[in-house]
Every structure is written in C-alpha cells, then in structure tokens.
Amino acid sequence: MPADAWIAVASAAEIAGRHITFARVHDVEFALWRDDSGLVNAWENRCPHRGVRLTIGTNTGEGLTCRYHGWRFASGSGTCTFIPAHPAQTPPKAAYIRRYANAERYGFVWVALADDAPALPAFDDLPAVPDVVLRSVTMHAPADVVRAALARECADAEPAARFFTQPESADVTTVHGAIVVAVEVAERLAVQRAYNERLTRVRDRLEGALAAAT
Numbered sequence: 101m102p103a104d105a106w107i108a109v110a111s112a113a114e115i116a117g118r119h120i121t122f123a124r125v126h127d128v129e130f131a132l133w134r135d136d137s138g139l140v141n142a143w144e145n146r147c148p149h150r151g152v153r154l155t156i157g158t159n160t161g162e163g164l165t166c167r168y169h170g171w172r173f174a175s176g177s178g179t180c181t182f183i184p185a186h187p188a189q190t191p192p193k194a195a196y197i198r199r200y201a202n203a204e205r206y207g208f209v210w211v212a213l214a215d216d217a218p219a220l221p222a223f224d225d226l227p228a229v230p231d232v233v234l235r236s237v238t239m240h241a242p243a244d245v246v247r248a249a250l251a252r253e254c255a256d257a258e259p260a261a262r263f264f265t266q267p268e269s270a271d272v273t274t275v276h277g278a279i280v281v282a283v284e285v286a287e288r289l290a291v292q293r294a295y296n297e298r299l300t301r302v303r304d305r306l307e308g309a310l311a312a313a314t
Contacts, residue, residue, distance in 0.1 A: 105217045108208040108264040108276045111233045115140055115209050120164065122155045124268040125213060129153070130200065132209060135175035136161035142202035142211045143178060147171060148195055164197075173197050207233040207278050208264070226262055230278035232288050234261065237299040238274045241306045243267040246275060253302045259283060261295060275299060 109123040110132060121132040122145065129145035131154040145153050147166040154173075158165040163174045163181065170184040171191075178197035183189065201212040203220045207230045210220055239246050243265045250263050259281045266274040277299075283291055 104267065105214065106203070106210045106212050106220045107266050108210050109142075109266055110209045111236065111276065112204050112207055112209055113233070115204075118159045118161060120155045120157065120159050122153075123211070123266075125211065126267055127269050128213060129155075130211060131155045131157075131164065132202075132211075133159045133164065135159075135163070137175075139175055140202055140204050140209055141175055141178070142200040142209070143173075144198035144200070148180075148197065154197070171195070206230065208276055223262065225280045226278060227280075227282075230280070231283040232279040232291050234277040234279070234292060234295045234299070236274050236276045237296070237303055238268070238272065239303040239306055240272055241310055242271055243273045245306060245310075246273040246302075249302050249306050250275065253305075254298060257295070257298060259291065 107125050109125060109130065110121055115121055115132050115134045117134055117136065119133065123130040123132050131143045131145040134140050143154060145155055147154060147168065149171050150168055152166055152168040154164050154166060157167045163172050165172050171180055172182040173179065174181050178199045180191035180195035183191050201217055203210045205220060205228065206223060206226045246265055259279050261277045261279050263275055263277040266276060268274055279291060
C-alpha cells in the first residue's frame, strides 16, 4: 500500500456539527463536514454548477447548500436535491459532488484520494480514541523534510506520540499527532502545551533553514 494512500486531514473534534472544514491534500481541496446523524463527508470543494467553494456554503445537518445559487446536496450521496431557480424540477442526475473515501479513527478524519484505496491500516500503538490529540501545526516545508525533522526532534519526547503528515502541496505540510499512551486528565493540557512548543520549534527551525537556503 502506498505510504500516503490515506491522509489524516483534521482531528475528529474539528469536524463539528453544522460546520464545514477546509482541507487540502496534494493541492486537492476538500469540504469536510458532519451531518446531524454524525456521518462525516469528504467532498470535492466545488459546486458542480459554477465551481464555487462549498466551504463558504451552509451545513444544514442533512446536506450542504451552495452560497452562490443555493443548490442543495445530500449527505452521503452528494446528489443535488433542490435548485431554487427551478423548484418544481427534479435536479439532473449529473448534478452531484465528487465524494472521497473517508474514515474517522484514532482521533482523526482520514481521506483517500484514490477510488481503489485499500482499507485504512491499523495502528496498533494508538488507541481508537487517544486521550490526547495534539494541536495540528502547518509548516512551509516538503513532507519528507518535515518527517525527517520530526524523527530527529521528537524521538526522545515523553510521553511518546505518533505523527501523521498531511502534504497540502509540494512545499506546505500539516502535522497531526496523538499521544500513544494513557494520560491522566490533570496532565493532558500540560502534555498538549509541551508538544505544541516542540512542534513550533521544529517549524521555526525548518522554515528558517529553508529561507536561508533560498
């Protein structure tokens, strides 16, 4: 399986009800949203009518409504259910949103770009719902450079964390992470803060070095 067949794109908590979250992987834009039943959708971030970004639309709990002309699209299927300019007509079958495979596990929402992607792999060192999901940090550096820096800078950090890289583009990477062991409630905020400081240092060092090299 390719290393990036599945990409973590947001913490599960970030995909809140009646909200639409923007994400990007290899320059492909996504509209991530949760319906009122709890189902997470990962859709191409464009309305098929005029190409307007769905992330500036409305999450009704049952679907998304495009902000431009009010076309409505159903959760799960992505099919158009209503066109305000033609309220009595059944929307054409060709009016639908491209959907991407997604999964909610290990504290994150994952997407797969390929239609034939295999199942999301199991990460035996991570609980299904980690006690601590770290704040995501975006770094202006290629994903391979970021992964190497994380291996150097965070190998000795305690408690141990597992990191996942989201290559937004060729030179922008977002890092997501979760603590792999149980953490007492009273200690969780301190753990989050300590890792946030560490990841911020990694980002600043990487971006500083890359800036100096150009």
